[in-house]
Amino acid sequence: MKFSANLGFLWNDLCLPDAIRAAKAAGFDAVECHWPYDVPAAEVRAALEETGLPMLGLNTRRGDVGAGDNGLSALTGREVEARAAITEAIAYARATQTRAVHVMAGYSAGPEAHASFVANLRFACAEAAPHGITILIEPLNRHDAPGYFLQTTEQARAIIAEVDHPALRLMFDCYHVQIMEGDLTRRLTDLQPLIGHIQFASVPDRGAPDHGEVDYADIFATIAALGYDLALGAEYKPVGKTENTLGWLDLTRRSTQKAP
Numbered sequence: 001m002k003f004s005a006n007l008g009f010l011w012n013d014l015c016l017p018d019a020i021r022a023a024k025a026a027g028f029d030a031v032e033c034h035w036p037y038d039v040p041a042a043e044v045r046a047a048l049e050e051t052g053l054p055m056l057g058l059n060t061r062r063g064d065v066g067a068g069d070n071g072l073s074a075l076t077g078r079e080v081e082a083r084a085a086i087t088e089a090i091a092y093a094r095a096t097q098t099r100a101v102h103v104m105a106g107y108s109a110g111p112e113a114h115a116s117f118v119a120n121l122r123f124a125c126a127e128a129a130p131h132g133i134t135i136l137i138e139p140l141n142r143h144d145a146p147g148y149f150l151q152t153t154e155q156a157r158a159i160i161a162e163v164d165h166p167a168l169r170l171m172f173d174c175y176h177v178q179i180m181e182g183d184l185t186r187r188l189t190d191l192q193p194l195i196g197h198i199q200f201a202s203v204p205d206r207g208a209p210d211h212g213e214v215d216y217a218d219i220f221a222t223i224a225a226l227g228y229d230l231a232l233g234a235e236y237k238p239v240g241k242t243e244n245t246l247g248w249l250d251l252t253r254r255s256t257q258k259a260p
């Protein structure tokens with residue numbers, strides 16, 4: 001199995017280029033981030049080239065975080081800002097050869113929000129596809145993001161069908177899906193054709209995947225058996241130093257090494 005370090009949470013005490021280097025030293029196969037915009041893209045690209053790690057994803061800006069924004073693309077009336085955030089994210093992804101952009105929906109509900117989200121996603125797909133960049137949408141759970149527009153994989157499935165563009169895929173974050181819908185094994189199997197990226201963390205505390213109500217040894221085996229071979233995103237909140245939370249990585253590597 002391959003793993004991607006989510007540098008929004010792992011090594012987030014380091015600047016992004018140093019976090020990329022730390023992920024390489026710890027044995028990750030890839031990295032991903034949340035909002036890298038304060039760091040010049042050239043510095044990130046240099047660290048990626050130095051380490052040989054690909055950057056798998058980044059998020060669109062959330063808007064005015066101080067005022068409570070958590071994404072803009074399902075906010076009717078904020079289309080200009082939403083599209084500027086999408087354009088910015090795609091430009092940053094191009095400059096760093098990042099493979100996917102997660103378009104954040106924001107706090108909203110109802111048919112107008114749905115229509116705005118679909119229209120903004122069509123815009124994002126049209127902008128991203130010529131550069132080979134995937135657009136991701138991610139359901140978030142109601143405890144961490146109460147009132148977030150996109151809450152379930154079923155809602156995401158319907159939106160992906162409606163947008164009907166090959167660049168649009170599902171970000172299946174096992175942590176959020178377990179909290180909102182459960183049934184992880186069947187959902188991963190059923191949704192696999194739509195999945196562009198998988199993330200994970202323990203439930204309910206969003207820690208390392210070595211405790212909690214989800215048996216990740218089993219989930220990783222399920223994902224491998226499906227033939228899914230892209231790197232899985234470790235998007236958890238380390239308690240203490242990130243290096244001290246990586247026992248799961250060694251264990252997983254040892255248990256999946258082929259016999260000689």
Ligand SMILES: O=C(O)C(=O)[C@H](O)CO
Pocket residue numbers: 008034059138140173176199235
């Ligand atoms: O919160 C998550 O699970 C994410 O992947 C996004 O980066 C949104 O914060």
Ligand SMILES: [Mg+2]
Pocket residue numbers: 138173199235
């Ligand atoms: Mg996630």
